[in-house]
Amino acid sequence: MRSYGQYCSIAKALDVVGDRWTLLIIRELLIRGACRYTDLRNGLPGIATNLLSDRIRELESAGLIRREDAPPPIATTLFHLTESGAELLPVLDAIGRWGVRYMIEPADSDEFRGHWFTFPVSFFLHDRDPDGPPVSIELRTASDPVVIEISGGSAHTRLGTAAAPGLILQGEPQLILALLAGRLTAAEAAGRGLQISGDTGVLHRVLPEPAVAP
Numbered sequence: 001m002r003s004y005g006q007y008c009s010i011a012k013a014l015d016v017v018g019d020r021w022t023l024l025i026i027r028e029l030l031i032r033g034a035c036r037y038t039d040l041r042n043g044l045p046g047i048a049t050n051l052l053s054d055r056i057r058e059l060e061s062a063g064l065i066r067r068e069d070a071p072p073p074i075a076t077t078l079f080h081l082t083e084s085g086a087e088l089l090p091v092l093d094a095i096g097r098w099g100v101r102y103m104i105e106p107a108d109s110d111e112f113r114g115h116w117f118t119f120p121v122s123f124f125l126h127d128r129d130p131d132g133p134p135v136s137i138e139l140r141t142a143s144d145p146v147v148i149e150i151s152g153g154s155a156h157t158r159l160g161t162a163a164a165p166g167l168i169l170q171g172e173p174q175l176i177l178a179l180l181a182g183r184l185t186a187a188e189a190a191g192r193g194l195q196i197s198g199d200t201g202v203l204h205r206v207l208p209e210p211a212v213a214p
Contacts (some may be wrong), residue, residue, distance in 0.1 A: 006021055016062045017088070019046055023057050023095070026081070026088050029065065031118045032159075045111040045155075059085070097123055097204040103177060112173045114139065114146040118157045121148055124181050125155040125206040134163040135202050140170035155206050167198035 002019075004011040017023055021044065022040035028043040029035055035043075041052060056079065059065045068078045096119040105111075117139055130153030137148040138161060147162045148155055169176050171194040178184040179194065186200050 016064070019055065019058070022049065022059065023088070023092060024062070025052075025055055025059065026085060027092055027119075029079065029081045029085065030089055032091060034068070034080045036076050036078060040079065041116070042106050043113055045113075060195060064088075094121070096120075100181070106174055112141060112143055114141060114143040114155070115159055117146050117148075117173075117176070120133065120177055121155060121157050125150075127151065127153045127155050127206060129205050132205065135199075135205070136164075137167045137169065137202055137206075138162050139166040139176055140168065141173050141176070150202070151205055165198060167196070167200065167202040170195040170197075176178040179203070180207070191192065 003015045006012075014016075017026070024044055025040060026103035028040055032039065032043070037056075041047065041049070045051065056065065060067065063082055065079050066082055068080060070076055070078050100120065100123065113173075125148065127150050132151075134149065136150065139146045139148065144159055145161050146157050146159055147165065148157050149162075169179065171189075175184070175189050175192055175194040179186065179189040184192070186196055186203060190196050
């Protein structure tokens, strides 16, 4: 592990997590929980297999992740965050909030995975009717579908589909993000190609009044 050689807490932290891909590995484990090696590779498009292996070993050595040999029927190695690794959540939350400004115009080559909506959803959506019935919003892009579950004052995401979603948003990730961030109204997003079906009133429950742009 390379070191800045500085007696400074920021430098010491970057000695551990400052290498390319390291914080994105932490991101995957924070969002998805325990992951197989193949799960991590899928969530890190563009990483070389040898580099992923190297980063995993470095993070294990630093005490940020641990591995577990899961018994049948899984019968594979699972990677988990340790308590120290999980303490990076507010760090990634702050970086993610700061970085939203650079998501307005994605590059043509940008990859996307549905579960990456998790951090933006936590930034922008809040259940303003905690006593209301549970509702869900299904997000459909070219990647795996994701469901936002809204109930009891909270809004959180999970991979998969909903049995009876109250609202379905289907289209480009940047249009979905712009709608959830309050940068576009439902009508404006639909006019730009976002397919919206179901009860748009669900949005009024989770978007702030007035909607706040990132």
